Amino acid sequence: MLFQIKSYLKFLWHSKNEHAVHSPFVFSLLTKCFYDKKPKPEYEVLKEYRNSLLQNKNTIEVTDFGAGSRVFKSNARQIAQIAKTAGISAKRAQLLYRIINYFQPETILEIGTSLGLATSALSLGNPQASITTLEGCPNTMAIAKNQFKQFGLNSINSVVTKFNNYLGDFQLSAFDFRLIYFDGNHSKKATLEYFELLLPTITNETVWIFDDIHWSAEMEGAWEIIINHPKVTVSIDTFQWGLVFFRYEQPKQHFIIRT
Template sequence: MLFQIKSYLKFLWNSKNEHAVHSPFVFSLLTKCFYDKKQKPEYSILKKYRKSLFSNKSFIEVTDFGAGSKVFKSNKRQISKIAKTAGISPKRAELLFRISNYFQPKNILEIGTSLGLATSALALGNPKSKVITVEGCPNTANIAKNQLNEFDCTNVENIISEFESFLISENLQSTTYNLIYFDGNHSKKATLNYFELLLPTIDNDSVWIFDDIHWSREMEETWEIIKNHPKVKVTIDTFQWGLVFFRREQEKEHFIIRA
């Protein structure tokens, strides 16, 4: 906790808003997407989705996986408590919706479904997209699938698999993901493995979002490695998230932005 407090204070000291940004691409993203204060009809759907989970007092067996499909924790948890502790916040869900809506990605991949709070935001942002979401725990994935169907997120394909196993088994050389949301394993080794495995899926306009980049010293080290990769051209650090862009026409720039 002390590490995160220090990291956040450092973030506040270094962060800027749109007035300090000279990149037209990033300035447009901030003003038209990040700082868009207009109410969207989809926000009410996201709130109802969340409320439905918060009122669900049922217990399910939750299984977490480590590297190499190794089970390292399994216990019974209440659905409402999972939603409150592991789910994306309302503010972040709305921002994720706006990002999906702004870029209109055709193919979206989510690493880590949990109960589908972030999945619903991605899916509603562009109903014409195909969203593939991967979750290792079967019981959690099934709750998410039922929820997404109930709230008409019909463009989502739920896959139950350990993350690295899914990525290795897929023919990624012939796949393009326009947006990837990484929220499955907050370890340096796993995150960098996913990064390398998914690099063949990028195109010039791909957007990658990494969750919890300041969660630990290890994740901050991971973020620095990602930023310095030669194929990465623009990054935005919002403290909670790290956004990565591969636009070849851009000069390499890193932004720390209050979102």
Template sequence: MNHLLKSYIKFLWNSKNEHGVHSPFVFDLVTKCFYDNTKYPEYSLLKNTSKRVKLLVRIVWYFEPKTILETGNANELNTNMFSSEIISFEDFIKNINSNNDTSFDFRLSTFDFIYFNQNESQKTTLAYFELLLPTITNDAVWIINDIYKSTENENTWKIIKKHPKVKVTIDTFHFGMVFFRAEQEKEHFVIRV
């Protein structure tokens, strides 16, 4: 049995729906966003209309971020469906380097939403994660794509979940969501979508 299938069976065994969620914040996200079955006409603008991509679009709509930073293969969120400014991490770094700004401090930037499009190694993903931590706000939403695609991705997800600044995580199998909400106790959710 391959890694992805084993991981999916384990995910199904451990996952819950909205009835197993006791956090009001997560319950609202699950019921109002994850389980929203509306056939939005905007979906026709998507290059990829998979269930996972539609969910990602709904999550962006739900949180209404002003700025989205995308690491890795910067084409997943490349759409005009959002009012958010979408910045590629690589373009962001190139811009800093082209301006010879060696004094740039990430703590001076904030991103409401960061999408880690995991085509990177564990070392690179974790380096980006640590590098971008100074940009977090209490309401920041970080999404780690393909958390079960490989053993390395799965191990990366486990490391991220344990990070002391991470308060809430949601595992939807296709991606993991990370929240830094200071007012919440550390909690991990595994949600069937």
């Protein structure tokens, strides 16, 4: 916790808003997407999705996996508590919705479904998008799939798998994931493994979002390696999320942005 507080204070010191941004691409993203305060009917759906989970007092066995196949945690947890503590916040879900709605990616990969709070924002942002979401725990995925059905989110392909097995075995070069949301394993080793495995899928329009980039010194280290990679041109640090772009025509720039 102390590390995150120090990181946040450092972030506040260096962060800017749209008035300090001279990139037309990033300025447009901030003004038309990040800072869009207009109400959206989809926000009510996101709220209902969240509330239905917060009201669910049932208990399930939750199993999490590390970067490999080793199980490192398995315990009984109340669904409402998972939604409250492990899921994306309401504010972040709305921002994720706006990002998807702004870029309109046709194909989306999510690494880490949990109860599907973020997945619902991905789907509502572009209902026509083909979404693949990966989750290691079959019990949380079962809850998420029931939620998707209940809320009519029909374009989601839910896969129960160990992330590195799926990414390592799949013919990823044959796929064009226009947006990837990384929220499955908050360790430096796993994050960099996923980054390298998925690089063959990038295009000029690709958007990648990494969750919890300041969660630990390890994650900050992974984030630094990612933004300095030669294929990454534009990167945006919003403290909780890091966004990276691979736009060939853009000069390499890094932005620290308050949201």
